[in-house]
Amino acid sequence: MTSEGRGSSGLLKGRLLGELRPYLLPVVLVFIVSLASIPITLVIPLPIKIIVDNVLGPQALPNYLSILVGSSSLSKTTIVLLAISILLASSVLNYTLGLVDIWWTSKVGNRITLDMRARLFRQLQRLSILYHDTKGVTDSTYRVQNDATWLRQLMVDTLPSMLTSFLTLGGMIVVMTILDWQLAAIALAVSPVILLLTILYRPRLRAGWKKVKTSESAAMSTAQESLSAAREVKAFGQEGRENEQFLTRYTESADAMLKVFLQSGTYNLLIGVITAAGLSAVLYVGVGHVQSGALSLGGLLIVNYYITQIYNPMRDLGRNLLDLQQSFAGMDRFLEVMAEQPDVLEASNARPLARAKGRIAFENVSFGYDKTNRVLQDVSFVLEAGKRLGVVGPTGSGKTTLSSLILRFFDTTTGRVTLDGVDLKEYKVADLRNQYAVVLQDTVLFSTSVAENIRFARPDATTEEIVAAAKAASAHDFIMNLPNGYNTEVGERGMKLSGGERQRISIALAFLKNAPILLLDEPTSALDVKTETSLLNTIQELMKGRTTFMIAHRPSTLRNCDSIIMLENGRIVKETTEVSAVIESMTMTRISSS
Numbered sequence: 001m002t003s004e005g006r007g008s009s010g011l012l013k014g015r016l017l018g019e020l021r022p023y024l025l026p027v028v029l030v031f032i033v034s035l036a037s038i039p040i041t042l043v044i045p046l047p048i049k050i051i052v053d054n055v056l057g058p059q060a061l062p063n064y065l066s067i068l069v070g071s072s073s074l075s076k077t078t079i080v081l082l083a084i085s086i087l088l089a090s091s092v093l094n095y096t097l098g099l100v101d102i103w104w105t106s107k108v109g110n111r112i113t114l115d116m117r118a119r120l121f122r123q124l125q126r127l128s129i130l131y132h133d134t135k136g137v138t139d140s141t142y143r144v145q146n147d148a149t150w151l152r153q154l155m156v157d158t159l160p161s162m163l164t165s166f167l168t169l170g171g172m173i174v175v176m177t178i179l180d181w182q183l184a185a186i187a188l189a190v191s192p193v194i195l196l197l198t199i200l201y202r203p204r205l206r207a208g209w210k211k212v213k214t215s216e217s218a219a220m221s222t223a224q225e226s227l228s229a230a231r232e233v234k235a236f237g238q239e240g241r242e243n244e245q246f247l248t249r250y251t252e253s254a255d256a257m258l259k260v261f262l263q264s265g266t267y268n269l270l271i272g273v274i275t276a277a278g279l280s281a282v283l284y285v286g287v288g289h290v291q292s293g294a295l296s297l298g299g300l301l302i303v304n305y306y307i308t309q310i311y312n313p314m315r316d317l318g319r320n321l322l323d324l325q326q327s328f329a330g331m332d333r334f335l336e337v338m339a340e341q342p343d344v345l346e347a348s349n350a351r352p353l354a355r356a357k358g359r360i361a362f363e364n365v366s367f368g369y370d371k372t373n374r375v376l377q378d379v380s381f382v383l384e385a386g387k388r389l390g391v392v393g394p395t396g397s398g399k400t401t402l403s404s405l406i407l408r409f410f411d412t413t414t415g416r417v418t419l420d421g422v423d424l425k426e427y428k429v430a431d432l433r434n435q436y437a438v439v440l441q442d443t444v445l446f447s448t449s450v451a452e453n454i455r456f457a458r459p460d461a462t463t464e465e466i467v468a469a470a471k472a473a474s475a476h477d478f479i480m481n482l483p484n485g486y487n488t489e490v491g492e493r494g495m496k497l498s499g500g501e502r503q504r505i506s507i508a509l510a511f512l513k514n515a516p517i518l519l520l521d522e523p524t525s526a527l528d529v530k531t532e533t534s535l536l537n538t539i540q541e542l543m544k545g546r547t548t549f550m551i552a553h554r555p556s557t558l559r560n561c562d563s564i565i566m567l568e569n570g571r572i573v574k575e576t577t578e579v580s581a582v583i584e585s586m587t588m589t590r591i592s593s594s
Contacts, residue, residue, distance in 0.1 A: 445494025
């Protein structure tokens with residue numbers, strides 16, 4: 001192995017031990033419970049040997065049993081009772097141990113999985129908006145659901161099973177060697193062939209199942225996209241086409257599954273043939289040994305039992321070897337996310353912030369999402385506490401980026417943003433973001449009740465405070481007309497409500513939070529003129545006494561601003577307090593363009 005390979009292996013082991021340390025004792029107990037089943041498995045055929053050799057046959061009890069019962073001369077009836085007792089005891093112990101194994105491995109495994117998912121979810125929440133925009137929600141969700149299970153798969157499911165299978169296999173070979181080394185040699189001659197077949201077929205089956213899962217995922221994606229876009233599908237009359245695509249995807253999945261089943265069936269057929277050949281050879285040679293007196297009939301039955309069972313631990317070992325690689329792949333993906341550093345880091349000596357006065361200043365700020373493209377160039381302006389600033393400009397000019405920097409979703413590339421004269425980087429991140437109430441153009445609600453959606457702004461809010469916020473947002477009347485009032489479920493992303501209703505809920509959140517700074521990102525541009533006019537009055541009430549940063553396309557939303565800055569290509573091209581002149585210019589532009 002190269003030094004690089006040894007270094008990589010050492011790093012992997014170190015990371016594994018680091019993740020395993022909190023669960024070391026419970027995992028050790030998992031191994032102990034799993035290994036306890038080995039002697040019971042080896043004892044299971046013993047009663048048959050006792051009945052055949054020592055009851056039906058003339059042989060005396062083996063020395064180990066004579067020592068156990070304290071006598072070598074027992075009646076046939078007593079020996080039968082002894083055999084039955086061993087059979088009952090081993091069966092009860094086997095099933096009891098199986099129950100303990102299921103309970104304990106499930107308990108430990110579920111705890112590990114929950115902890116790993118929680119850690120991964122917390123880490124994903126810490127990572128920047130840019131990370132999620134780049135990786136996508138589906139990838140992050142998949143990692144939480146599947147990659148976070150790697151430690152459970154490795155330490156609870158795979159390694160104990162692997163070690164148990166290996167030791168069980170070794171134990172069977174040792175017992176067979178003691179009884180008849182020639183029969184053990186025949187078994188060993190068959191075993192490598194079984195193991196080789198397992199190693200050869202596992203990659204094929206794994207690739208086959210991967211294709212099945214990929215096809216199923218594609219089919220589910222087709223169904224999800226089609227149902228999510230039900231309005232568009234119906235509007236264009238494409239139900240038939242979507243149905244054909246759905247059937248095509250699932251047909252591919254069914255074909256892939258059939259291929260896997262055929263491969264699995266072929267594998268089992270070959271294993272069965274090889275096992276039967278080995279068993280036939282053992283029987284042929286074993287009968288001769290019994291006739292010559294070299295082996296008892298009970299011994300031959302035990303050897304035959306082990307031969308029929310020996311390929312199970314071998315098959316399990318082959319599966320475990322591949323599961324081991326799958327667990328390591330999940331480990332790499334898990335640790336890959338855990339090693340990601342957030343773009344926004346909190347200083348070790350970050351200062352707390354109870355309630356800001358609200359003065360925001362951009363000082364020669366430039367920003368780019370990567371090193372080559374700058375979204376903002378040398379931007380400087382001051383928004384005094386309690387004042388209202390409107391931001392206008394064409395799409396892509398950097399308006400939303402300004403609000404992202406105020407919220408500290410990102411840090412500036414050069415220059416700085418201050419709040420009350422202090423660089424945003426010096427504040428505790430949670431305290432900083434608690435100073436803002438945000439109303440966006442596209443309001444996304446959670447799939448819960450109206451009350452819980454409003455309470456999201458302040459989880460400790462009382463019902464009376466929620467109702468007061470809804471009334472301030474002019475949302476109380478429509479909420480009371482809903483089927484269950486404030487307890488009405490709003491549906492996925494709030495789609496049971498109209499756009500205007502969702503926006504009023506969003507404004508109610510802002511009222512409830514009662515933050516000193518208000519960020520409005522085109523809050524009415526997706527609404528019709530009548531709904532917009534109604535909402536503007538509510539928004540005006542919301543802006544009172546708060547520092548307001550408003551991004552707008554429509555001139556009507558700027559009427560209550562104290563000043564306006566105009567952005568173009570990431571630069572401020574105009575800053576003015578002549579709000580009415582800017583509104584008139586924007587109105588004339590909209591009229592001429594229409």
